[in-house]
Amino acid sequence: MSTVVVEKTIKQSVGMGQICFKEDCGELVAILGSCIGVAMYCPRLKLAALGHVVLPESDGRDGPPGRYADLAIPYMVAQFKNRGATLAGIKVRIAGGAAMFGRPGPLQIGINNAQAVKNTLAKAGLVLTSEHLGGTKGRRMSINAATGEVFVEIVGQGTTQLQ
């Protein structure tokens, strides 16, 4: 299964473990629970990416880079650099990491995912512009390739724009 999709259709869903790119126009959308949506945008290139990261660490496992925080972010950065972007020119926003159903216990994958994504972003030299993390509800995250606008919707709580 290909994990990297570049299309110019209007709206494209980004499934679990996928990383999708759009240039100039259109919208990328991910439905998140404990997963983290990583939105990157280069205004100069009008290049948008959305990664749907499922787990914090690859731990040597095979698989598409979009599955794991430690592989997804370096991969996304490399794609931006290949197209001529600089680190300083990439705007990064993240959302998700919910503890769905509020289940207690030591295994809180949403929190672990969020921390792993933040650590990997810092390691890659990227500055996190804004975040919308935690809670116990799912999120719909979207990024517009023409404008770079990122929206996060939570059922019953409305929609928020991430700056």
Next chain:
Amino acid sequence: METILAEARLRPLSRLLAAATEEAATAMYRWTGGQFTLSLEEACELPWERVCDYFDLGDEPRIMVVMHLESPWAGDLILVFDELNGRQLAASLLGQEVPADEPWTDLARSALTETGNIVGCAYLNAITRLLGTELVPTPPAFVEDFGASVLGQAVVTHAMHNERVFVCQTWFHREGATLDARLLFLPSQALRQRIMDAMSSR
């Protein structure tokens, strides 16, 4: 589809799940005064990344009742309704008109949660009896959220240890018509293996 487990390997599982569905259907029939019933649609195994796309719950909010099975025989049971069918079921149980677009009342939530309890427990009771193994579900929880967020969460727990996930889908029917309402059952690898072992020794 090449990603779905061969039917022959699934046969023991399907036999057991058909029995569980029948028991749940009987419970649903009684609970709703003969209006609603259930039928097993499919039981398949596929890579975990594909589960949400394959069972396509859309990107609109859904009404769900969720039960989780505790270790060692873990798993998830999710009743998923679109808004209209969820409201119609709750209204029929309460003997009320289907309300307009307004927040769910405590009573309507309770009616749907109890439906999850009755159907889910009937389903799990059948599996328990056939396996001779006690399954311990959490109390049913009413959830108003994106379907893919909830199903994705169930999938993530499998993704930590396995590449593939087994999912059983059962549809709800009312007076012969199939509704946008279903029961999804995702047993853990350990529970699935337990079912396979028990059924193949019969």
